[in-house]
Amino acid sequence: MAPIMAPRLDCSREIPRLTYTLTLMTGLAAIAAAARMGGTEMAPVVLLLVALIGFLALGMIRAPLWGWAAAVGVFTWLATSGCSGLLAWIAWVPFLALAALSIPSVRRNLVVAPVFARIRKILPKVSDTESQALEAGTVGFDAELFSGTPDWDKLQSIPPIELTPEEQAFLDGPTEELCRLISDWQIRHNLHEIPENIWDFVKAHGFLGMLISKEHGGLGFSPQAQSLILGKIASRSPDVVTIVMVPNSLGPGELIEKYGTDEQKHYYLPRLAKGEEVPCFSLTGPTSGSDAATMRDIGHVTRGTYQGKDTLGVRLSWDKRYITLGPNATLVGLAFRLFDQDNLLGKGEDVGITLALIPASHPGVNIGRRHLPSGAAFPNGPNWGNDVFIPMDWVIGGETMAGHGWRMLMECLSAGRAISLPSSATAGAKMMLRVTSAYGRIRKQFGLPVSRMEGVEEPLVRIVEAAYVNEAARAMTAAMVSRGERPSVISALMKYQTTEKMRRAVNDAMDIHGGRGICDGPANYLQSAYQMVPVGITVEGANILTRTLITFAQGALRSHPYLYREVQAAQDTDRKRGLDAFEDAFNNHIAFSLSNATGGFVHNLTGGAFVAAPAGALRMSHWYRQLGRASRSFAFVADLTVALLGGGLKTKQKITGRMADALSELYMLAAILKRYDDDGRPAGDEYIVDLAAQNALYRFQEAIGGTIDNFPVRLARPLMRVVVFPLGRRFKPASDVQGHLVARHALQPGDARDRLTRHIFVSKDVNDPTGILEVTLEKVIAAEPIEKRLEKAIRDGVVRRYHGIDWFAEAEAKGVITAAEADQLREVEQLVARVIAVDHFDPEELKPHYVKLGHNARGAESLAAE
Template sequence: MIWLIALLILVGVLAYGRASLRWTTLVLFGWLGLYSMAKGGGNFVLLLWVVFDAVFIPLNVPAIRKRLFSRVIFKIMKKMLPQMSQTEREALEAGNTWWDAELFSGNPDWKVLLDLPVAKLTAEEQAFIDGPVETLCSMLDDWDITHNRRDLPVEVWDYIKGHKFCGMIIPKRYGGLEFGEYAHSEIVMKISSRSSTAAVTVMVPNSLGPAKLLLAYGTEQQKNHYLPRLATGEEIPAFALTGPHAGSDAGAMPDTGVICYGKFEGQDKVLGIRLNWEKRYITLGPVATVLGLAFKLYDPEHLIGEKENIGITVALIPTDTQGVSIGRRHFPLDSAFQNGPNWGKDVFIPVDWIIGGVDQVGNGWKMLMQCLATGRAVSLPALSTGAAKMASRNTGAYARIRKQFNLPIGEFEGIEEPLSRIAGETYIIDAARKVTAAALDDGQKPSVISAIIKYELTERMRRVINDAMDIQGGSGICLGPKNYLGRMYQVIPVSITVEGANILTRTMMIFGQGAVRCHPYIQREMEALGQENPELALQQFDGVLFEHIGSVLHNLAAGFWLGLSNARFVDVPGDQDTQGYFRQIARLSVGFALVADFALLTLGGSLKRKERLSGRFADVLSNLYLCSCVLKHYQDQGRQQDDLPLLHWACQQTLHRAQQSLLAIFHTLPMRFPAYLLRAVLFPGGKPYSPPADHLIHQTAALLLKNSPARNRLTHGIYINHKPDDVTGRIEVAFQAVFAATHVETKIQTAQKQKQLPKGAILDVLDAAISKAIISKKEAELIVDAEKARFTAISVDDFSPEQLSSVGVKMQSNRNTI
């Protein structure tokens, strides 16, 4: 038994230290030699030597190893490997990997994350936010926009165009603002805290529109023509991808273009494309002047090459082109942003309207995957952050202002719980947004991370708004000019649905792509398996395979050791408040990598069809990424001690979710007995992580009830005003007035307890309090001002029957003129 334990420890140390095959062979040879001398020979010792020679001699001779081991595994994996469509392949090739690959490795290098430059604004970007963005927000009346106009006012459209809000990503040489992704995010976030309609209107040209495609792939002629016009709003872009018969399945797109000759602008024989399409859900479609169109291109007469079925292609088409029809508007959940269908019947365009010209035919899906991830990585996370920060600041203030049973409702334990979730989730959301934007500005293009934060931030924003609605109660559900939350609640499913519906983003994109894209070996193994030269393929596969096996053995040993020690001895960065969380991310990263390899080994290509399993893997990876972002964000903000409740809540919540998702995976893996053994290896002491405890819930909720630097940091960057007649300004005014009168209110309540004053409403005892010199007249004025502001803040709208019988104005049946 002692020799066996020694052998297991020795193997574990070798695996943990990633010892090479030769070193492993030498060390085990030495152990076997010592064991033989100690036992003096015998049949069992002889058997051990035979097994050792049969395994390790072939492994150390490449020619024998390839023939006996690698070739067999090569053939098995070749059969297991699923057929990959062109669109899947191009999606995998889009962008690059970054911190997601480190988490997938099981051995994250913290320098990769922590050395990332802090997200910062230039002086010019900050001036734009303090100037034009602030002014734009002050012009926005969301009730008027969504209820009366169903559109932005003309003066708002003009302001957006005149100040180049649609040209934030366009370089200055083309007349744009040339802002970074972090500035883009900050601008959309601030506008979204005021009006989701305005935020969507601004974000689409800078993410979902043709400008990004032109910058990356357009010809110089196309750039010179369109980019200056897009920057100034002379052209309003829309991108048409989704159709009635093919939503997420681009390969099933029925929209077609056929290369042919036709008449165009007075010329009888122009090489072009005959297009037929039908699209819907196209944001800005009803007001667009230029349409980015995705379609399948065919060349039956081989006019531009040898291929007949060329593939998905993207072209820019002015909407006044003959045959183009812009339909009536959709009405997405009582929001007012422009969205609608369009179609074309036998539309003829010249081939030079293809983005990038003839050289880019068939590259449309690759172009889209490379460029349109901005909508997932920047715009929608910014919109989610704006909504979460707005809810944190205003619902937290409301919970302090609103009283029941003579206490602020925010002090009730039942309210503290959702209030802490609002604050903690907002901290997570903002951390992920900032860190990801900083990575994009640093040159990273992490496609898997863009899917993670699109899914996680929109879902967490949904929970924040739901909790805010519960706290607001009747004031949240009664729509009107005073309700700042109702429209946000209504529009939540829009962000959940667009840019890849969240269900598919979670179950197909995050782990479905991440399992190949971020895995340190899978993609290289797939490349080797796809080699046409058999000998070269086997040589490449042999090298990667044994690296992969070494990694699995390392993760097995590391997973057991970190589980046994709770990762106490792992060398990580951070301080006494954060090192524990760094260690737990490292521990879960090892477990995630090991279980992912087990799933890939036992399920092979069928794993991509196991969407519930894939979704749980996605949850683990996503929560590890979010926890990492929280630690980076805390460091970037100077490790503010006031923010510790937010840090602890966010880290504990994400680690607990990652743990629960990882444990759930074991119940759905095949080969039940090995799966449970694997669970015992990774969690030898049971579940180590719990959700935030009650004392932490209290501390986190309390941050939203105080006028503190922590509250201001948490909600920094949204639109804030102090106008008593404004939808959110009245909340801010009341919050400040209530705080200014707190010490006076305490004096009166103390006097009432001591029976110096009669019980009753505070306004009813003011005169008595003044006459008994309990408070001064000036202090009484603070109470009067606070109570007046409090009533204004908690008031809700009411309407006459006539107003409700003819709600708003009728939407225009066709496209609007702006």
């Protein structure tokens, strides 16, 4: 394990810290001395109060140890002045201990070295796969949240949504055209396959090579552009976006671009970019899903014959399943564990996880029959091989990268997981908002649009919140990846948070649509999303795993400012070098912990009144202060959790899951505040921000509270409660009034609704199941004044509305409406009838017509064994 270098002294922070310490000590000592010399009965109370304030302030500013010693000495002198006896002498023990520990050599010998030795003895070895996962990617704004003192300048430095003219033209041109080509019903029901014209279109326009550089024939688009393009396609078809997403996510293209040999880049990348090769990547097997370290797929380095020549290569045996694009792939990416018994590569016998590229037509490669995930139409299936020889040139990166496969996968996954599924989940939430807000306004019950009923308004507002929050976090995360970051912790929380919010949004949309949503057919625009939700929840790390084992369990090590440095130092094979690095990290860690304990207590006691907000935040200053306050609480609980649970943290998955939820809410809130600024602070959007921020802080409070209430070390619970909840749990969910303000602002056609659903496909074609919604919505609103006059006439008994009566003609004849208005209402009625109609079929149409093929399929015994 590579040693961690101690950071340089940051004078810009240390000099002010020393100045603050001296100034604070002088002022508080003067106040205390004045009170003591005054001789009043209140002097002891004032002295204790000043001591408390002084110690809290010293902790918050992370005062050096000598500052604490001096402060304790001053207050001990003031407290014992005029006293004598043994107790007076004992009172000086804390000062003497702190003064001694202020001497670096004493502190090192008495505290640091024994702690270092103890940790080296009990600390479980970080495995190679764990180490590679921790070191993969970069740390983003998550580190600011773990620090307890977020730097708002870093948040504001993340760029807003920025596309080049070429990227914008592609989004508005080929992407829009692709969406118009798609027939969701045709794909997922009639064909149960992506039709050839769609495959041809995405290949011809370079959709499969968005992340491949222009140098190698790809589009070279930014992650932000990829995210928006994927999202737009996802809003039209979850199946089609899958065939575009996979080559642009964890697939051979990115792996070759980043790690491949020059020959691999020059040969494969142009072919992948043009769609001449369709790739898949085979990682998951029957026994190795989330736990890839248990992979049973193996290869042995050996010599064999390839194209008639004696060649150094690998003899492989593998069995993979759930491989997206696998049935259509011409190029199979494969992860396996490589062994080299004769040490031909010079890397020992167990080389490690390795990645290779194998043409699907290569002898011994078996592409199996298709899986059927949630009724989806995108190709997905198993592949396997037994005793298949491949040349070493087919290992991605050649001999040099053999054994580095896990790091390669983690690096690529940290970026891909931050872009692919969050983009489609965000688009899904926005599409649910677009169609449900229209349907809720068009559909009437009890004489009024259902969207104006309080019971329906509640889930509608949840959809608004999900769409706003997901888009805020998606845009911010994609911007970070676009500027070169690979935020591994953020990518994990983004995947599970956005897909869970989409799941809730889809369920809410289904509830509002009622029977209209559950009756499938060409007119049903909800079913594909509803069927595909479990896929998004499950792939690229099931949400249960991502939440409980990755986001916080790994994030605590990855994003904590000192913890991983301490672990690395303790495991350094050079003891002296390790002790030096550990001492620096340990000393800072102690100050960090005291700062968050004292800072958390003060900020929670004062409601965040003294937390700094960014200049110009104006109306949002309150939410920035609450975010800073919550970050202090999170950092304190996170630090104590890791310190007390240590290596047992992985088994306390309910605790780590709640802490992951807490971290996620803080990150999402930061994204919400940033989006509001990036959007130019539009009038009315503050209602959405207020509601989303209030709910985020409430959910944060419940997650942290759940951690404290169930913390395995019972003695720590009172301390946590005092620091985090000195005045109880004060955050409440957003009120009904806030929800009504959001509904009134966001659900009417106009700028707010368009902004909330930006970058998705919106049709105005009356023959399209979503297009007719948009057209009907406009006409319903335009006809509303006329309809009100007619409704009054019906209530008054002037006009009768029953089947068999032309009530429009009757209203016209009685002067309630004009002839033109009658025609307008007839058109609206016909459109509304089409909107609320559900499909029906001849029974013969619904019977399956399967054709049994037997192509390249394993027998029943093999499938049963799997």
